[in-house]
Amino acid sequence: MLLKDEVELLRRIPLFAHIEPSRLKLLAFTSERLVFEADEVICRRGDPGDAAYVVLMGSADVLVEQPDGSQVKIATLERDAVVGEIAVLADVPRTATVRAATRFEVLRIAKNDFLQLIRDFPEVAIEVLRTLARRLSWALGELAEARGGSAPPDGRSPPALP
Incomplete structure (x- = not known):
């Protein structure tokens, strides 16, 4: 795949949508x-959080x-999911296995x-925070449901984790 094609793939992902093309080319x-x-x-649960992954094609299961x-x-x-950013940001081992x-x-x-991308582009940091907040909201809803409460209020499926 050509570099320009990878830049276009990155541009369609909300996390990278506002980044200038020259920076996406470098990325x-x-x-x-x-x-x-x-x-x-x-990646396996417990592996070092040494990278984040952008899904270009196919599907994978997140396993605990x-x-x-x-x-x-x-x-x-x-496709278009970003995974692994929690371990990168929190500087912790992977929280789940991805197969x-x-x-x-x-x-x-x-x-x-x-991390440099986040430092250079605050809008990426904001998008990461939104993603993490959605995951937390979903997880809390799942926990409440498991304890006999109601389902998550928005009815959405869980976003990616590790």
């Missing part, structure tokens, strides 16, 4: 394009391990590049 150039086949693990060792799917990642459900293509943005 695309410094990022690594990775392809995973179905059932391949992209249960005390009995089984894994529960808590979300599905699809490709289909052929899965991502753009891997190294931690330092992602």
